Amino acid sequence: MNQAKAKGSLEQPKPERAGVTSQPTADPLVEVTVRYFAALKEQAGRDAEWVTGASPDARVLYAQLKKRYQFDLEMEQVRIAIDGAFARPETPLRSGQEIAFLPPVSGG
């Protein structure tokens, strides 16, 4: 009954592997699943992927992905969900988490 549109749904993504850092940093590597929606999904050309990188928090991760995919949206316009719940951008990331980047909403 509660069905999202198929291509936006969360069932069985087939993530690609991608590194997001080009230079070594002091931050430990984390491997997370990233989900994109709406404009971000279109600009990334995918709705989910595995990302391995030195990304201490979602804000840093977004900045790395914004550079890679040339996202139009600034971090301040994007909301974060970690493992399916709204989260603060500065929440530390751990391997295995699912990070969703949500563009400004426009339901109704």
Place this chain on the structure above:
Amino acid sequence: MTEFRIVDSPINPQNYRLTLSDERFGACVEFEGWVRSENLGRKVTGLTYEAWGPLCQAEAQVIFEEARERFQVSRIMAVHRTGELKVGETAVWVAVASPHRKEAFAACAFVIDEIKHRLPIWKKEHYADGTQEWVACHRCSAGSAAQTQDERGAGLSPS
């Protein structure tokens, strides 16, 4: 009884209305949001809605709980479309049933406002000139982005 649904086929309120009825209730206020043919001076031919189901469901339940506490209403139901919609189709339907009309009106207005501002649902407008664009709700783009109670409780500044 509270229920939120996301559907990818036309919304028919008749399918849901009966689930709200109760002999103790004297009022049922419904809101239906339709796709209109113009937005901000541009001719609109249709919309595409995308939703993130799991988080929509969780946040809708938070909204419903807020409405129940604030307005003392008993039954709330909302249904939102996804996919491709033509002008005139129903994008969202909200209904609130309660013993008296006043709280039902207020709760219904509250719920549709919060749905528009808080649920992870995105609308792409298709224009008569062949272009298309993802749009943001006015309150969000105005800088007071929708925040959950959790975020407010965590002291987040508006994003």
